[in-house]
Amino acid sequence: MSENVARRGFLVGGAALLAAGCTSNEPAAAPTSSAPAPTAAAGGNDQPGDRVVIGFSAPAADHGWIAAIAKNAETAAKQYSDVEFKPVEPTNDINQQISAVESLIAAKVNALVILPNDGQQLNQVALQATAAGIPVVNLDRVFPNKLAYRTWIGGDNYGMGVAAGHYIGEQLKSKNVSNPVIVEIQGIATLPLTQERSQGFADALKEYGFSVTAKQDAAFTVETGNEVATSLLQAHSKIDAMWNHDDDQGVGVLAAIKEANRSEFIMVGGAGSANAMREIQSGTSVLQATVTYSPTMASSAIKLARLIAQGKGMSDLLEKQVPQSITLASETITKDNVADYMSLGFES
Template sequence: MSARSLPRRRRLQASIVAVATAGLVLTGCTGNTVDNSGDEDRATAVSDNDEAGETVTIGFSGPAADHGWLAAINSSAQEEAEKYEDIDLQVAEGTNDPSQQIAQVETFINNGVDAIVLLPTDGAALTDVAIEAMEAGIPVVNVDREFSSPFAARTTILGDNYGMGVSAGTYACQLIEENNIADPVIAEIAGLDSLPLTQDRSDGFKDALEACDQEVDNRVAAEFTVESGEEQASNLLQAEDHIDIIWNHDDDQGVGVKAAFDNAERDEFFFIGGAGSRNAMDWIRDGEMEATVLYPPTQAADGIRLARLIAQGKGISDLVQVEVPRRIVLNAPVVTADNVEEYYDLGFES
């Protein structure tokens, strides 16, 4: 039975992780005033953060763009900076070499930038130089991969890897209930098992499945590449002659995963992806994929906004607090045919 032939009810989006969706609220500073044109007791929020202020120089160092999501991180940061005439963005060459990235941050410090946005290739390796920047009075915005000291960053903005797994598992439970699947066979195609982010995603998936008394029946691990995705998906299909639900952690490796499905002419299962690529969203539109769980590629863009606010001494208008928070974790929503148009523009090219 094809997953596409099963009845599709309106999906309840699995945004079960209680987190701050910072990317949607970074457009104003906190303030109240009286609207004299009407009820004088009514307070009206004043939001002028998008108006040009004092020009700030922001240094940005990101990863080598050898993966669709990572490329989107870099491009979204630069595109966001271009929206503001009061941002002077200094962009270092993307790298996977911690030593080179340390040198880049040292250059930013020597140049006296007003803030640094940094997605470290290795959080532990970049901690000391980030502390050096902070001690020089330069606020550091840490993106995606955390430093090993709280003194290394003014603000940390993260995706939610555990939350991705929880969202995928909760949605899988929903599919099982909606489609009355008895004794479902559930498979998982992970990324690199040596990475904490992969472990977090798998832990979240496992924990969410326990809520509906289910477990993963077959799990393979790929390497976040198209080739490894195809290889491991082929191995999975050979091991299981019937599968009801497959969760693949990463939509970039999902290109290979989908190729393996097509080559084997297998589509009896609900296929759930991860990260939110444009390919995945196109497949959802076309009915060839059930859903994907978003891991926002806008984290560095949000980091640029946060760095601008911090350097200009502003806060976030939707919070009572007048300063930018020290830690922000973005949501991991499930994207389905019901809401794909809402998220489509966030999809990145694999």
């Protein structure tokens, strides 16, 4: 996500907690996070190679998704004896992040993984790294100038909306619901990433002859999520489906739903938090699915930086070099497959 919000360019995944991808810099309780346990490196490209130093810079963890981003990056680096992980102090201050990245350039690291607070404002320092011969793996919030990074990896905001729309459309069609009341709780409505999610949602629903009845943004915070959900529940005495873009703000949304004692609709979340997965797994919640924007993308970014720094390609591809761009699929987590995803969930 390329916006100045503490999250995916959004928060996610998972991650993105919240993107989003995606979230705000509003104060929040200190989050906890989880990452897959390190596993022994396997064969092929995972065999020890030239020792490389990988610098890492990301926003401060004011939400679970961002906390999980940092944890996933660190966990992935620990899997390799040939990697020295060199993170800088996380910050939500643009100038401080620029200074931190400049310190990594001065340290002559072999590769950089950067999740910028704002891709536009950190574009110049990323160009400086590239000019210094340091390949940059741009994580999530994209730099506008492709010369600023060697490889971009991030989530699919449009795909999140498509996945949510298809799940809701299929569920309502199977119940022969006509003219459904569908409400949408966005993150920050003015952000491109939010607009992409909403567009994907609308496009998917259209295939079933459905459309969004009402939508409101909730700023990617628990508090605002609670307020917005309360307002929507009061405005609509009957709802058939709800899509909440972000599982972090979803904590507040679910609290409002429980407070209102409403259960007549199905709800889909976004990012893939552990608490959302537990709700789905319980089988007793209106939350029946969530669509992923996983912070595991940070683990993959570290792996890609290592390969690039060592002059390797991806062993499953015929090409000799790592691709220039990798967009992760947004997967739909339901009660049927939630057990397979629990280890990847992050705590809101």
